[in-house]
Amino acid sequence: MSEPITRRKITVDYGIRVSKCEICGRRYFPPKPFCDVEGRKSRITYEDYFYNRGVFYAGTVVRRPTNKFSYLGSFIVGIIDFNGEVKVPGRITDFVVDSSEVDLSEFIGKEVLPRFRKLYVDGESGLIYYSSLVFSFADDYYEARDYKPLKPSEKSEKPGIVGYGVYIPKFRIKNDDPSAGAGILERAVPFPDEDATTFAVEAGKRALIHASLDGRYIKKCYVGSESTPYAVKPSASTVIQALKLGEPYEDGFFSGGLDTQFACKAATDLFIDAVALVESPVFRGEYVMVIGADNSQAAPGDPLDYTVGAGATAYIFGKRDVIATLDYYVSYTSDTPDFYRRDGEKYPRHGGRFTGEPAYFKHILSAIRGVLKESGLTPGDISYVALHSPNVKFPVRAALDAGFSMDQIKPSLVAQYIGNLYSGSSPTALAALLDIAEPGCRILMVSYGSGAGSDAYIFTVTEKIEEKREKSISVLSQINNAKRQYVDYSTYRKWKESSGL
Amino acid sequence: MTGRPYAAIIGVGRTKFGELWYENPESMVVKAGLDALESVDKGLHRANIQACYFGSFMYQVTNKLGLVPGYISRELGLNVPMTQTEAACASSSSALHNACLAIKSGIYDVVLVGGFEKMTDRYGKIADDLMFAADPHEFDSGFTFSGLYATIMARYMYEFGRNDEKCRIALAQIAVKNHHHAVKNPYAQFRSEIRVEDVFKSTLVADPIRLLHCSPISDGAVAVVLCKPEIARKYTDDPVYIVASQQATDHVSLFSRISTLEIRATRLAVGKALKEAGITLKDIQIAEAHDCFTIEECLFMEDSGFYRKGEGWKGIYESIDSFNGSKHIPYVGDGWEVFVNVGGGLKADGHPVGATGLRQIYECFKQMRNEAGENQVDVEGGVRYALCHNIGGSGGIANVHILTREVKL
Numbered sequence: 001m002s003e004p005i006t007r008r009k010i011t012v013d014y015g016i017r018v019s020k021c022e023i024c025g026r027r028y029f030p031p032k033p034f035c036d037v038e039g040r041k042s043r044i045t046y047e048d049y050f051y052n053r054g055v056f057y058a059g060t061v062v063r064r065p066t067n068k069f070s071y072l073g074s075f076i077v078g079i080i081d082f083n084g085e086v087k088v089p090g091r092i093t094d095f096v097v098d099s100s101e102v103d104l105s106e107f108i109g110k111e112v113l114p115r116f117r118k119l120y121v122d123g124e125s126g127l128i129y130y131s132s133l134v135f136s137f138a139d140d141y142y143e144a145r146d147y148k149p150l151k152p153s154e155k156s157e158k159p160g161i162v163g164y165g166v167y168i169p170k171f172r173i174k175n176d177d178p179s180a181g182a183g184i185l186e187r188a189v190p191f192p193d194e195d196a197t198t199f200a201v202e203a204g205k206r207a208l209i210h211a212s213l214d215g216r217y218i219k220k221c222y223v224g225s226e227s228t229p230y231a232v233k234p235s236a237s238t239v240i241q242a243l244k245l246g247e248p249y250e251d252g253f254f255s256g257g258l259d260t261q262f263a264c265k266a267a268t269d270l271f272i273d274a275v276a277l278v279e280s281p282v283f284r285g286e287y288v289m290v291i292g293a294d295n296s297q298a299a300p301g302d303p304l305d306y307t308v309g310a311g312a313t314a315y316i317f318g319k320r321d322v323i324a325t326l327d328y329y330v331s332y333t334s335d336t337p338d339f340y341r342r343d344g345e346k347y348p349r350h351g352g353r354f355t356g357e358p359a360y361f362k363h364i365l366s367a368i369r370g371v372l373k374e375s376g377l378t379p380g381d382i383s384y385v386a387l388h389s390p391n392v393k394f395p396v397r398a399a400l401d402a403g404f405s406m407d408q409i410k411p412s413l414v415a416q417y418i419g420n421l422y423s424g425s426s427p428t429a430l431a432a433l434l435d436i437a438e439p440g441c442r443i444l445m446v447s448y449g450s451g452a453g454s455d456a457y458i459f460t461v462t463e464k465i466e467e468k469r470e471k472s473i474s475v476l477s478q479i480n481n482a483k484r485q486y487v488d489y490s491t492y493r494k495w496k497e498s499s500g501l
Numbered sequence: 502m503t504g505r506p507y508a509a510i511i512g513v514g515r516t517k518f519g520e521l522w523y524e525n526p527e528s529m530v531v532k533a534g535l536d537a538l539e540s541v542d543k544g545l546h547r548a549n550i551q552a553c554y555f556g557s558f559m560y561q562v563t564n565k566l567g568l569v570p571g572y573i574s575r576e577l578g579l580n581v582p583m584t585q586t587e588a589a590c591a592s593s594s595s596a597l598h599n600a601c602l603a604i605k606s607g608i609y610d611v612v613l614v615g616g617f618e619k620m621t622d623r624y625g626k627i628a629d630d631l632m633f634a635a636d637p638h639e640f641d642s643g644f645t646f647s648g649l650y651a652t653i654m655a656r657y658m659y660e661f662g663r664n665d666e667k668c669r670i671a672l673a674q675i676a677v678k679n680h681h682h683a684v685k686n687p688y689a690q691f692r693s694e695i696r697v698e699d700v701f702k703s704t705l706v707a708d709p710i711r712l713l714h715c716s717p718i719s720d721g722a723v724a725v726v727l728c729k730p731e732i733a734r735k736y737t738d739d740p741v742y743i744v745a746s747q748q749a750t751d752h753v754s755l756f757s758r759i760s761t762l763e764i765r766a767t768r769l770a771v772g773k774a775l776k777e778a779g780i781t782l783k784d785i786q787i788a789e790a791h792d793c794f795t796i797e798e799c800l801f802m803e804d805s806g807f808y809r810k811g812e813g814w815k816g817i818y819e820s821i822d823s824f825n826g827s828k829h830i831p832y833v834g835d836g837w838e839v840f841v842n843v844g845g846g847l848k849a850d851g852h853p854v855g856a857t858g859l860r861q862i863y864e865c866f867k868q869m870r871n872e873a874g875e876n877q878v879d880v881e882g883g884v885r886y887a888l889c890h891n892i893g894g895s896g897g898i899a900n901v902h903i904l905t906r907e908v909k910l
Binding site (some may be wrong): 009030057060063066069072078087099102131133134462 | 625628632636639645654655659704707743755
């Protein structure tokens with residue numbers, strides 16, 4: 001496919017854009033500026049089905065796919081019906097079929113949810129194609145909440161987190177030997193059509209739903225990752241286009257953003273920038289989205305191959321309807337080469353035990369000391385602690401060394417079940433705490449990014465958290481989701497490679 | 502008959518269908534074209550050809566060539582006007598439709614119509630290439646052509662044949678029948694009998710479609726010579742007339758059509774063609790149906806009006822199950838009997854997509870002139886009316902031609 005064709009398709013496919021005749025109500029996909037029935041009287045408007053639910057009308061299991069889709073093996077495709085008003089084609093994702101014949105009638109009539117996924121790639125160096133015409137069954141792993149944007153409160157307050165969204169893929173691999181993963185028992189594995197960009201969109205979508213916020217109010221989007229699928233071409237623009245962030249204008253949006261890179265703290269470094277921006281009289285944006293997303297990479301057989309996970313967490317920062325105010329911040333940085341990946345290399349390298357004491361612990365503990373001093377607080381004043389979790393052993397030891405108790409760190413140790421999400425690690429640990437925190441709780445989050453630095457933030461949870469809770473999909477519910485599915489090591493490697501394309 | 506025929510068919514020619522590894526697209530066309538010219542009973546020289554109409558689908562991609570007229574001009578030594586038509590699997594019947602219009606308009610007296618496809622030059626990529634005849638959103642969803650028809654078949658079975666094994670069997674029997682019909686067709690790609698259980702044991706391609714529900718990847722070419730009806734007897738004492746040439750179109754995309762279970766273009770084109778020919782379905786004795794997948798033959802039997810919607814499989818099952826003869830297996834209904842795909846159809850004769858529409862004409866021409874040899878269909882008094890039904894894509898276009906020998910000029 002050519003670049004111009006791709007651009008034209010993006011404007012339709014990311015949002016599942018449908019045209020509607022306001023005279024007779026007929027809808028058309030692909031959208032067109034004309035109603036077959038009303039003719040010249042047509043009055044056409046456009047609507048997106050990105051957040052809607054559809055029904056599997058008919059379909060098949062493609063077992064001899066086109067070359068572009070051969071990376072997926074056998075998969076279900078079909079026609080999706082939205083309210084009997086319009087039908088679209090779509091692929092069912094996150095669904096593994098075996099070699100026996102499938103009775104498609106079992107699927108006809110089942111509810112489906114749009115997902116944001118990769119379609120295919122043009123070889124090693126060409127474009128990567130994404131679409132929302134990819135669905136999962138509503139009774140499968142992927143949970144959804146209705147998206148009902150509300151008008152933001154008039155009252156402006158201390159800035160902080162307005163909403164958040166966590167996306168953990170459906171598939172998992174178990175660590176047969178937990179000691180190999182330093183406490184990590186199982187890890188999230190991306191389906192082959194997922195990558196850091198699709199994670200970012202899914203997490204951002206959930207954050208908008210959680211915040212009940214219209215994306216047009218968000219005027220900056222940062223995507224922190226060390227596994228963005230392009231070396232040059234931002235994931236942020238894909239997220240902005242898919243989530244419609246900023247005021248729409250023609251087929252783009254008045255918003256900005258960029259991909260950020262600082263190993264595993266690529267996202268958290270921007271939390272303070274987000275808060276600063278919403279306070280800026282020049283920015284006039286009100287809201288900023290920050291996403292930590294990674295399809296965490298490790299060379300086969302490397303010790304990291306027992307710890308890497310996959311997923312993303314997105315935060316929306318603003319100063320209205322805040323669920324957790326950002327109260328204190330300290331960052332600590334030094335040039336410490338503990339973990340790195342040269343341009344063009346597929347997997348990162350690391351300094352083995354050097355990644356511990358002089359790297360992770362030194363930076364995390366320095367940042368904690370700094371932020372406690374800055375705030376005048378003591379470990380006893382903090383309700384919960386969330387630390388970057390390359391494994392379970394490190395954050396536990398760091399928390400205890402800093403004077404915190406196991407009770408304070410334990411609820412954040414979700415890496416035990418999803419692995420190290422790299423840029424998404426400490427943001428997801430923080431989300432696990434926000435899932436359970438009550439108003440008044442004080443949360444300390446400290447990230448760590450190799451290379452090296454740590455950001456320490458102290459948040460205070462507000463009353464608003466309770467009323468938004470029904471809109472969240474908690475980390476634990478994803479960890480314990482009964483539909484999660486385990487794969488063996490060879491499948492994990494194969495899918496990981498495919499996702500890393 | 503309500504009007505003057507469009508044209509008379511005075512000669513036909515074809516290549517064998519199959520894996521023609523040693524042929525180029527243009528060499529196949531030339532063989533079929535010269536064969537068609539040679540077949541004209543009283544002789545016809547190339548110089549009599551005033552124009553050529555060709556149909557082909559994917560030559561630019563599969564064979565890396567364009568400007569078909571230039572190739573044919575060189576190979577046939579002609580410098581007459583030539584038009585190439587692309588309408589996916591209905592390319593050559595669309596070319597025929599255009600040729601019919603040209604003859605009927607009085608512009609030309611004699612034209613050559615050809616159809617070809619050379620699919621095996623890109624075996625490894627042909628599933629991708631065929632999707633040019635579908636909406637890009639269908640390709641991007643992972644659909645293949647077998648997947649599109651499997652979607653129709655799955656919904657058809659869900660709505661009309663759920664919990665009835667006979668529906669599943671009927672959709673396999675179509676393949677069994679068409680293989681049976683191809684055994685004595687010397688040009689057919691598959692001349693072997695198969696059983697229903699063979700269909701069910703064959704490889705799954707796109708559930709519920711298995712390999713033996715599908716027409717094959719084929720190479721081949723067909724050509725026919727048309728002339729103005731009034732001068733036909735100058736070339737043969739036994740012309741076959743085209744008394745209806747109708748075309749209807751519908752959305753390229755299966756998902757956006759009004760119904761997934763009806764090929765509306767078929768219904769419209771058949772209806773118009775019958776009206777134009779001044780006959781009813783009961784007059785049709787042989788029909789060439791577009792059986793790219795067996796479900797499509799079933800849909801044809803319904804959309805044309807032979808069977809009611811949703812009951813095609815019952816008629817097919819009862820027709821085939823009750824058959825105890827040894828030659829061609831007819832479909833039977835209330836006061837009618839029709840032999841469908843007497844040469845094996847797309848399923849067994851082969852489906853070089855751009856040649857298929859004219860292959861149907863070739864088959865009917867031979868059958869109507871009692872020239873089908875060992876594969877001659879037994880119709881009392883000979884075949885008077887034949888219908889050719891050729892569709893493109895998953896139903897984005899349908900061409901229907903009705904042929905007869907009984908014309909009063």
